[in-house]
Amino acid sequence: xxxxxxxxxxxxxxxxxxxxxxxxxxxxxxxxxxxxxxxxxxxxxxxxxxxxxxxxxxxxxxxxxxxxxxxxxxxxxxxxxxxxxxxxxxxxxxxxxxxxxxxxxxxxxxxxxxxxxxxxxxxxxxxxxxxxxxxxxxxxxxxxxxxxxxxxxxxxxxxxxxxxxxxxxxxxxxxxxxxxxxxxxxxxxxxxxxxxxxxxxxxxxxxxxxxxxxxxxxxxxxxxxxxxxxxxxxxxxxxxxxxxxxxxxxxxxxxxxxxxxxxxxxxxxxxxxxxxxxxxxxxxxxxxxxxxxxxxxxxxxxxxxxxxxxxxxxxxxxxxxxxxxxxxxxxxxxxxxxxxx
Numbered sequence: 118x119x120x121x122x123x124x125x126x127x128x129x130x131x132x133x134x135x136x137x138x139x140x141x142x143x144x145x146x147x148x149x150x151x152x153x154x155x156x157x158x159x160x161x162x163x164x165x166x167x168x169x170x171x172x173x174x175x176x177x178x179x180x181x182x183x184x185x186x187x188x189x190x191x192x193x194x195x196x197x198x199x200x201x202x203x204x205x206x207x208x209x210x211x212x213x214x215x216x217x218x219x220x221x222x223x224x225x226x227x228x229x230x231x232x233x234x235x236x237x238x239x240x241x242x243x244x245x246x247x248x249x250x251x252x253x254x255x256x257x258x259x260x261x262x263x264x265x266x267x268x269x270x271x272x273x274x275x276x277x278x279x280x281x282x283x284x285x286x287x288x289x290x291x292x293x294x295x296x297x298x299x300x301x302x303x304x305x306x307x308x309x310x311x312x313x314x315x316x317x318x319x320x321x322x323x324x325x326x327x328x329x330x331x332x333x334x335x336x337x338x339x340x341x342x343x344x345x346x347x348x349x350x351x352x353x354x355x356x357x358x359x360x361x362x363x364x365x366x367x368x369x370x371x372x373x374x375x376x377x378x379x380x381x382x383x384x385x386x387x388x389x390x391x392x393x394x395x396x397x398x399x400x401x402x403x404x405x406x407x408x409x410x411x412x413x414x415x416x417x418x419x420x421x422x423x424x425x426x427x428x429x430x431x432x433x434x435x436x437x438x439x440x441x442x443x444x445x446x447x448x449x450x451x452x453x454x455x456x457x458x
Contacts, residue, residue, distance in 0.1 A: 125155055126181045133188055139196055142189070150185050157182070226439075226458040227328055227447055230431040231310060234330055237354045238308045241347065243332060246307040248292040250314075254282045256291045260414040261371040269370045274316040276325075285314035289331035290371060293407070293426060296333060297415025302422065304336040321443040328431045333407070335417060335424030341374070341406055344425035348404055352380050355434065356401075361387070363398065372405025372426055384440055399437050402429035 129149045136142045149156050160178045163171050224232075235245060263269050273287035292309030309331035317323050334343075349362045361381040369375040379400050382393035389395035404427035409419035417424075432447050439458075446454045 121159065125149070125159070126185070129156070129185055130188070133185075133192055136192060137196070139193075139200065142193055142196060146189055150182055150189065156185065223455065223458060225447075225455065226435050227431050229458060230435045230438075231328065231330070233355060234429075234431060234434075235308065235310070237351055238332065240354075241306075241350065243306045243308045243334075246292060246296045246309050247311060248289070248295045248309060250286055250312055251278070252284055252286040252291050254284055256294050257284060257286055257288075260294045260411070261290055262408050262410045263370045267370070276314050276316050286311075287315055288313050289329045289428065290426070292331050293333050293371070293411065294415050297335060297412070297417060301416030302418070306334045308332045319445065321445065324432075324444050324448065326448070327444070330429050330431060332427045332429075333424060334426075335407065335412070335415075335422055337422055339423045339425060341425070344404060344406065344427070347425075348378055348402065348427060352378065352401060356380050356383055356438070367403060367405075369403060369405055371408050371411045373408045375403065375405035378402040378404060378427075383437060401434060401437070402427050404428070 129145075133145060136145050146154070148154055151157065156178065160175070160182065163175050163178070166174055239245075257275075258267075258270060258273075259265070275287050276285040278284060289309045289311050292307075292311070296305060296307050296309065311329065312326055313329045314326050315323075317325060319325060334347075345364060352362045353360050360383070363379045364376045365379065367375045367377045377400055379398040381387040382390060382397050382399050384390055385393065385397065387397040389397050393399050404425065407424040407426050412419045412422060412424065432444055435441065435447075436444065
């Protein structure tokens, strides 16, 4: 068996000298020193030898395998260097070719809608006024005519912090108080965009965080007809000039009277479909005349001043315009969804 081992050793050395590429080298390794190689198999059969020959055979077999392994690694490095040099020589760079284009990111669909909303309201004289996302209970609720223990608080499921009275804002309506107090008694026209947070069960229609755009206009001669005309103009700018708009009575603690705004379904043209619940109408906003209590809390005299406010969700509008049926797509970071926009 020792003679067989020496013969394999010489054969392996001779055949390694003729190996010139990586594929042939892998074949050589598998034949001689791989897991199922001939020398490896001889090592495993050492138990078949007489006891007095095992030590000498095992020692010599390990010496041969170690030597062949070192030769294999040296040959592998030589072949790698040769193939690299050959690749550089044959694969010349054509400097006249145009460079590879850098993949560009896109604007998030919510931000696309927000920019469109800003542009429309800017055309109507409204400026953007940003306010904080971490709010105090008094500004988020009480200043908006929602005192402690008022049943209307059930409309907003709130995230509370470890600091008593400090919450994540549930709507952008506290911005009404901030903007009015900063500029009262001057006339104002603002849109108040930002992220809102509500402790709700996540579903296809609800998320725990979402964008909202609040709007407010305060002056000395503002009427309900001004609100309806302004909202109608906005709806027809963003959904189409021929789109029908309707108003339904509703309730919000900070406006009186209050209304919901619907537009004719843009997917079925008012005929009825699953998106509009077969009603032919899609809700896009809530609005109303600012409650006298809220005006007073903002620093305006309700006997002199009046105003209107509205609130809308950019994700809601985006879903309506593109027929998106799951709000969770906006925060899922799925490029298959985002790259469509």
